[in-house]
Amino acid sequence: MEDILLKVDNLHAGIEGKEILKGINLTVRPGEVHAIMGPNGSGKSTLSGVLAGDPKFNVTEGSAMLHGVDLLALSPEDRSHEGLFLSFQYPVEIPGVSMVNFMRAALNAKRKYFNEEPLSAGEFLKLMRQKREIVELDNKLASRSVNEGFSGGEKKRNEIFQMAVLEPRLSILDETDSGLDIDALRIVAGGVNRLRTERNATIVITHYQRLLDYIRPDFVHILYKGRIVYSGGPELALELEEKGYDWIKQQVDNQ
Amino acid sequence: MSSLNQYIDLFEHNRRQLYDSSPEVFNRLRPAALSALERLGRFPGKRDEGYRNFSVDEVFAPDFGVNVGRVSFAVDVARTFRCDVPNLSTLLGVVVNDEFRPTATLLKNCPEGVTVMSLAEAARRYPDLVASRLGNIADNSSASAALNTLLLQDGVFVHIAPGVRLDKTIQIVNIFNASANLLSFRRVLVVVEDGASARLLMCDHTQNTDNDYLSSQVVEIFLGRGASLDYCDIEESSERTSRLSQMYVSQEADSNLSVNASSLTVGHTRNEYRVDLLDRGASAEIAGMAIAGGNQLVDSSTLIRHLAPYCHSNQLFKYLLDDNSRGAFEGLIYVAPDAVHTEAYQSDRNILASEGARMHTSPHLEIYCDDVKCSHGAATGQLDSQALFYMQTRGVPLAEARMMLMQAFMSDVIDRVRIDGLRDRLRRLVERRLNGDRTTCGDCAASCNK
Ligand SMILES: Nc1ncnc2c1ncn2[C@@H]1O[C@H](COP(=O)(O)OP(=O)(O)O)[C@@H](O)[C@H]1O
């Protein structure tokens, strides 16, 4: 059997009858880093939302398999248990739910899915401490409500912290770099790199080259108007940095 | 014909017995109550302003028994609410229907200057004190309050002498139990004198859940200068128990009131709050939460009157409505012309967890003074779908995510509870209630430390 982590085939999806994704094809193998770039409104967040199971989108055609499992047939929570992680472009604030309780619920749900006992309080706290260090997340944030009152940088670090706790096979980082200063960017990217293994893979969604200086992609794809219109190696990102998106837009729009 | 008539008839038929078994202080109040009721002629119903969602007339319509003959019903306190008696650190009194029963710990442990006893007994022992307060602020303009006075036989009396700061929480456990459908008139009189402070926890339970019960409760609270009262009220009775509770509060200068009310299990309930901030620096905070399902109805009505400068009030009401339950909130803040530097806030937030649930909100401000800070806000919505999805992507199952959001929704009301130890208890009660457990009162809020 072929060693494929994610296979997206002719995926069409939209919202309220409006088609946003118009036939996405994408193959990701273990160990790889893929960058998805493209102008605003191309459908990058929609793609990540559809893969994670956001109920507001309807899939109308195509398939998405995660290590052979039909992703689209699973609830968002089961997709998570199967190893999918989405770092949100806009992490959601949840007043009244503490980070600690949230992560305990998440971790124990995953353990239950694999018929494992819940972690003891001691083991859990130790794990939290270890994972916090990866993104230098302040201990104080752990007792606060999820993302409530967090700065932009804290929110993004918190996403990577959660990724570290859940140890996903495939992580999709949706504009994790936006709104970060250079220090925060280095910390976030450093965290992502530390979590890379031979077995897992990362999809980095961004429209700046900047993040890719820290997280080196193996492949770069350009998403435009709901399709991947161009794929290449890391040099493609540099080319985009230099020339912008206009040449791509022109090529596609003139077809 | 109004359902009021059957109660006036009941009074006429049992007049002798009622007068004979009651203290003089109660009996003296009955003629005025009777003539007020005859003048009013009926209970308010759905067509009346302020009662659109809760018809007092309908609630009183069934043919309940009233325990005029003072039959004493046995209750199994330990079964009805399992508080861990060994560690019991509250001053505990039990009210069965309307009848006050002290406990051994209460009789033994009531400190100097603290009186917690049967209202009827207090009216005999301290007639002048009780007479000077009873019926003073709960006036006869409300038919249900007048009826409560007309048929009054017992209730609770709490008195804190000037300057006494009571550390222990007073807990009154109200238990419904009877061999047939029953209506009881409960009266609560709380006087916290100048500079004194107390905490009072009231909880409602129903032991024999096979009957219909109606509780007419009138609570009169007097707070002297600089006095302070934390009042918590937990309704955990039964779906066949309905309640109409009317709280009247009168506050002197620099007094401080905090009310925290939770309606967890009850049939139809209406909680009225009438708070008069009489003198400068008085402050009142009222927080209410309700979790309702089935065909429950939860109605709250507040009137906070700012009658002096530099007073402060804050109201926060939050309901979570499921199934076909209905909720209503009507809140009025009144600011008198000379009540400068008033601060008055009111917030009403609700979640509808089902298609069938309904919420009616009407906030009002009546302000006759320029120099005030007032705000009110109301919002009713669903659980945040974005938050639910976010939690799911982290592996939290949808049902659990919903549960966490519902608990989170209630957390700021629970955080306002000022009785230590009760917050955690309430969190657990809420969790259990959200899990659909409405059967027993389990480990009730009793043993709040301190
Ligand atoms: N909730 C929504 N309702 C309606 N249209 C949406 C919604 N979310 C995204 N879209 C539309 O889908 C398109 C793609 O959006 P998005 O996936 O957010 O793009 P990107 O992440 O590449 O900037 C845009 O035209 C956007 O307006």
Ligand SMILES: [Mg+2]
């Ligand atoms: Mg986006």
